[in-house]
Amino acid sequence: xLKPYFELRQQFExxxxxxxxxxxxxxxxxxxxxxxxxxxTLTSELAKxxxxxxxxxxxxxxxxxxxxxxxxxxxxxxxxxxRTTCASKMLENYIPIYNATSVQKLVDAGxxxxxxxxxxxxxxxxxxxxxxxGNVLNPLNKEYVPGGSSGGSAAAVSxxxxxxxxxSETGGSVRQPAxxxxxxxxxxxxxxxxxxxxxxxxxxxxxxxxxxNNLVDLSSVCDIITGVDENDSTSANLGPTRxxxxxxxxxxxxxxxxxxxxxxxxxxxYVTKKYRSDLNKLKEEGHELIEIPIHYSEAWIPTYYxxxxxxxxSNLARFDxxxxxxxxxxxxxxxxxxxxxxxxxxxxxxxxxxLGTYVLSSGFYDAYYRKAQQVRRKITDSYKSTFDKVDxxxxxxxxGSAFKFGxxxxxxxxxxxxxxxxxxxxxxxxPAINIPSGLDDEGMPFGMQIQCNNFEDEKMIGYAxxxxxxxxx
Amino acid sequence: xxEEIYEKYEPVIGLEIHxxxxxxxxxxxxxSTKFGASPNTNTDPITLAHPGTLPVLNRKVVDYAIMMGxxxxxxxxxxxxxxxxxxxxxxxxxxxxxxxxxxxxxxEGYLEIELDETNTKRIGITRIHMEEDSGKSIxxxxxxxxxxxxRAGVALIEIVSEPDIRSSNxxxxxxxxxxxxxVYLGINTGNMEEGALRVDANVSVRPIxxxxxxxxxxxxxxxxxxxxxxxxxYEVKRQIELIENGGEVRQVTMQWDGNANKTKEMRTKExxxxxxxxxxxxxxxxxxxxxWVEKVKSAMPELPLTRKNRFVDQYExxxxxxxxxxxxxxxxxxxxxxxxxxxxxxxxxxxLVSNWVMTEVMRLIQDRDTTVTxxxxxxxxxxxxxxxxxxxxxxxxxxxxxxxxxxxxxxPKSIVEERGLEQVSDTSLIxxxxxxxxxxxPDSVEKxxxxxxxxxxxxxxxxxxxxxxxxxxxxxSDIVDKYLN
Numbered sequence: 001x002l003k004p005y006f007e008l009r010q011q012f013e014x015x016x017x018x019x020x021x022x023x024x025x026x027x028x029x030x031x032x033x034x035x036x037x038x039x040x041t042l043t044s045e046l047a048k049x050x051x052x053x054x055x056x057x058x059x060x061x062x063x064x065x066x067x068x069x070x071x072x073x074x075x076x077x078x079x080x081x082x083r084t085t086c087a088s089k090m091l092e093n094y095i096p097i098y099n100a101t102s103v104q105k106l107v108d109a110g111x112x113x114x115x116x117x118x119x120x121x122x123x124x125x126x127x128x129x130x131x132x133x134g135n136v137l138n139p140l141n142k143e144y145v146p147g148g149s150s151g152g153s154a155a156a157v158s159x160x161x162x163x164x165x166x167x168s169e170t171g172g173s174v175r176q177p178a179x180x181x182x183x184x185x186x187x188x189x190x191x192x193x194x195x196x197x198x199x200x201x202x203x204x205x206x207x208x209x210x211x212x213n214n215l216v217d218l219s220s221v222c223d224i225i226t227g228v229d230e231n232d233s234t235s236a237n238l239g240p241t242r243x244x245x246x247x248x249x250x251x252x253x254x255x256x257x258x259x260x261x262x263x264x265x266x267x268x269x270y271v272t273k274k275y276r277s278d279l280n281k282l283k284e285e286g287h288e289l290i291e292i293p294i295h296y297s298e299a300w301i302p303t304y305y306x307x308x309x310x311x312x313x314s315n316l317a318r319f320d321x322x323x324x325x326x327x328x329x330x331x332x333x334x335x336x337x338x339x340x341x342x343x344x345x346x347x348x349x350x351x352x353x354x355l356g357t358y359v360l361s362s363g364f365y366d367a368y369y370r371k372a373q374q375v376r377r378k379i380t381d382s383y384k385s386t387f388d389k390v391d392x393x394x395x396x397x398x399x400g401s402a403f404k405f406g407x408x409x410x411x412x413x414x415x416x417x418x419x420x421x422x423x424x425x426x427x428x429x430x431p432a433i434n435i436p437s438g439l440d441d442e443g444m445p446f447g448m449q450i451q452c453n454n455f456e457d458e459k460m461i462g463y464a465x466x467x468x469x470x471x472x473x
Numbered sequence: 474x475x476e477e478i479y480e481k482y483e484p485v486i487g488l489e490i491h492x493x494x495x496x497x498x499x500x501x502x503x504x505s506t507k508f509g510a511s512p513n514t515n516t517d518p519i520t521l522a523h524p525g526t527l528p529v530l531n532r533k534v535v536d537y538a539i540m541m542g543x544x545x546x547x548x549x550x551x552x553x554x555x556x557x558x559x560x561x562x563x564x565x566x567x568x569x570x571x572x573x574x575x576x577x578x579x580x581e582g583y584l585e586i587e588l589d590e591t592n593t594k595r596i597g598i599t600r601i602h603m604e605e606d607s608g609k610s611i612x613x614x615x616x617x618x619x620x621x622x623x624r625a626g627v628a629l630i631e632i633v634s635e636p637d638i639r640s641s642n643x644x645x646x647x648x649x650x651x652x653x654x655x656v657y658l659g660i661n662t663g664n665m666e667e668g669a670l671r672v673d674a675n676v677s678v679r680p681i682x683x684x685x686x687x688x689x690x691x692x693x694x695x696x697x698x699x700x701x702x703x704x705x706x707y708e709v710k711r712q713i714e715l716i717e718n719g720g721e722v723r724q725v726t727m728q729w730d731g732n733a734n735k736t737k738e739m740r741t742k743e744x745x746x747x748x749x750x751x752x753x754x755x756x757x758x759x760x761x762x763x764x765w766v767e768k769v770k771s772a773m774p775e776l777p778l779t780r781k782n783r784f785v786d787q788y789e790x791x792x793x794x795x796x797x798x799x800x801x802x803x804x805x806x807x808x809x810x811x812x813x814x815x816x817x818x819x820x821x822x823x824x825l826v827s828n829w830v831m832t833e834v835m836r837l838i839q840d841r842d843t844t845v846t847x848x849x850x851x852x853x854x855x856x857x858x859x860x861x862x863x864x865x866x867x868x869x870x871x872x873x874x875x876x877x878x879x880x881x882x883x884x885p886k887s888i889v890e891e892r893g894l895e896q897v898s899d900t901s902l903i904x905x906x907x908x909x910x911x912x913x914x915p916d917s918v919e920k921x922x923x924x925x926x927x928x929x930x931x932x933x934x935x936x937x938x939x940x941x942x943x944x945x946x947x948x949x950s951d952i953v954d955k956y957l958n
Contacts, residue, residue: 078525091524098518100525199524203754232527233756311754314559317568318522322620337561360559360749369751 002160019068023051038155042115050112064110072165075116078197087131090344100197102225117152126418144402147177172422174209178434180402182445190429191236194229202311219243246462257292257390268400274438304423306372313356383428387453401444486638500628501528512621522566534628537660542579555753564608577602597635641705704729788823814856849882
């Protein structure tokens with residue numbers, strides 16, 4: 001099993017382990033577990049070359065911050081000269097000519113890219129069943145979904161195929177699969193990590209997120225990729241986080257917000273039970289528990305899906321077969337748009353483009369899009385007043401553990417409800433992180449999440465490490 | 474149709490002008506905007522809308538939009554939002570255009586146009602907003618449609634007038650002034666052929682006295698001010714005739730066909746796009762504070778009207794002259810440069826320079842179909858000519874004679890020196906010539922003495938001829954008078 005990077009690094013430094021051997025063994029392991037279908041593209045040769053360079057840097061005593069860390073990247077994040085498909089036929093053969101800001105920062109820090117991970121097409125889905133490249137299997141039980149849309153990134157970490165992976169969240173696409181695969185999944189405050197190079201789904205909600213099975217490595221990556229970016233006008237004007245330094249903090253007298261039973265009525269019994277037991281442990285430690293009123297929770301999912309699909313319908317307009325990507329054989333009289341987009345996009349993507357087009361169209365704009373924006377403002381305001389009273393909100397990430405393949409496909413609304421506990425943080429732009437919390441009867445994991453006020457990412461990662469240790473002790 | 478019928482109606486016209494801004498890079502990317510580059514070379518991942526790219530606003534675009542707003546008496550908006558205008562076209566890389574929908578940066582302005590010497594009229598400006606241009610589709614090749622993305626993302630401002638314009642002539646005057654301002658501010662080339670300035674006209678008619686507007690049509694593809702005039706006249710006539718014949722004007726988009734000299738229908742309202750505008754989530758609200766506006770204001774170049782008034786005050790030339798000179802910024806610059814080079818900086822010379830620029834220089838520009846900066850004649854040349862004339866060194870006639878050589882870039886002074894054309898102002902030399910001509914024409918002297926004053930002209934002409942045009946005409950006239958009387 002792959003050791004955490006922070007442990008392995010000491011051994012790289014002392015020469016007990018070699019980067020080259022680590023990569024070679026890992027590639028074998030990935031091959032052994034290729035039935036998981038976690039990767040769309042493996043960058044084996046590139047990784048081997050990088051390993052040699054990393055080894056040299058350790059040998060000469062000049063390793064960079066993340067020298068030799070093995071990294072997997074969701075396939076909707078632009079990687080120069082490495083195919084970036086968004087798990088779509090539309091971009092099956094698209095090779096970007098530039099690196100996303102986050103990727104560039106990680107490469108500069110010495111991380112080794114091992115491959116591009118599978119996902120729901122254009123990040124639209126909650127089960128990773130919407131990939132042109134096939135389903136990703138949950139490494140803990142292959143009959144179960146790994147969650148989505150960043151299913152491949154979650155599975156790769158959970159199966160020990162990389163140290164850290166990048167995913168992306170629009171409504172829960174990092175936290176939900178992290179919950180289903182038993183790992184940490186961090187969604188930053190909106191604007192904390194540059195979106196430049198993240199193929200847009202819904203620009204006002206999208207954020208790149210980080211998966212890892214420990215918070216030490218997660219925070220090291222966080223401290224590298226956060227910070228303002230001149231190429232992303234929506235990035236917050238802040239320097240990189242310094243979460244690594246806060247990770248071992250012991251916290252006293254925290255004010256912890258929890259949700260009422262009413263909000264939990266979607267949850268399975270074992271999630272509710274574990275939630276209550278977690279809260280009890282926190283109380284025993286002397287923390288103050290404060291019930292927080294959850295306003296508009298019935299509007300979270302509709303609001304999220306109106307805004308997300310509206311933006312998506314516009315963001316995905318650029319896939320027209322003119323400049324890059326899939327272009328079908330055109331015959332006399334064919335419309336390039338109709339043919340390209342009918343054949344290039346999968347069902348779920350088309351469904352969301354149509355939804356988004358509808359809610360923005362004249363005559364419906366006020367009833368849907370404008371109203372959703374108003375509700376979003378109210379949700380944001382309600383979060384603000386919540387964080388006047390509490391240091392964090394603690395609640396389930398998902399209503400239950402992973403579900404089986406095909407169990408939710410007949411009704412998209414049922415699938416959309418998987419985002420119930422996650423989407424509000426994206427709407428409000430606040431940071432959130434999944435902590436592995438418990439296992440169900442079948443031994444499948446589920447997680448709880450911590451949400452903090454805007455731009456309290458560093459503190460939140462510190463809380464997460466502290467609470468994770470507490471609730472899993 | 475009876476001419477009187479047309480008099481019963483009043484045209485109502487509003488104009489929308491798209492002006493490409495002269496920024497070095499595009500509105501939302503660092504791609505170059507240089508005109509005439511090879512197809513698809515002024516591009517980058519942002520221009521081509523590669524997946525994952527994001528727009529970053531070029532602040533120069535905001536500066537220029539503010540400038541235009543200040544020059545047209547607009548209010549400047551403090552909180553600006555960008556919006557996406559969604560439609561599919563192969564030359565629109567993102568599938569949407571970044572524009573401003575409900576929050577144009579400039580609003581509620583106006584321009585005063587001069588209808589004639591004494592009357593001006595105020596044309597309201599509804600809004601000026603920032604947006605990006607599309608690429609260019611090339612359909613007229615005998616193969617598939619080709620697309621050039623060099624123009625895609627170039628910054629534009631759209632200037633929308635109120636429907637205050639009542640004739641094609643008013644439209645022409647409004648456009649002329651607007652273009653002057655754009656060029657004076659240095660934010661647009663004013664070149665309509667290159668598409669740097671594009672005009673759409675909204676035209677309707679209503680019976681005089683009625684308040685309610687008629688149904689309007691929009692005319693696109695107007696690529697010269699003359700075509701704007703022609704298209705408006707055509708459309709007004711068409712609409713009046715349609716109504717008089719019991720028809721109804723439909724809200725359609727028309728295209729001006731310059732070859733057939735008529736408008737033709739492009740699409741009806743039912744066929745019009747639903748642009749699904751919504752706030753651009755990739756750009757935060759743009760805040761334009763008082764400081765920003767003040768900074769732009771303090772760096773504003775002089776506007777055409779201000780310059781005209783200054784020319785009248787400072788150089789004491791007639792208002793008419795000033796108006797002609799300032800109409801083209803480069804010509805006005807040429808004029809001022811010439812004034813600077815003058816040795817004799819008298820008011821009379823200022824007017825003389827104005828005469829030369831308005832006649833010889835402007836004729837040259839027209840004959841050669843060029844611009845003043847491309848002429849071989851320089852301000853130094855004109856200054857030399859005027860100094861030579863005013864000092865009495867050469868006559869106006871000689872000056873005009875040698876201009877054909879000055880045109881080629883030769884210095885007037887050196888021409889005069891080389892060819893010995895310096896005017897003769899030596900009284901004794903002229904005296905001899907006068908005596909000679911008078912003694913050779915006793916008959917004419919008789920005629921003069923018997924009261925035929927015109928004969929004097931004959932003498933002057935003869936003397937000038939003998940001097941090969943070099944004699945100072947004023948001196949000749951004085952001396953002839955002395956001998957004849």
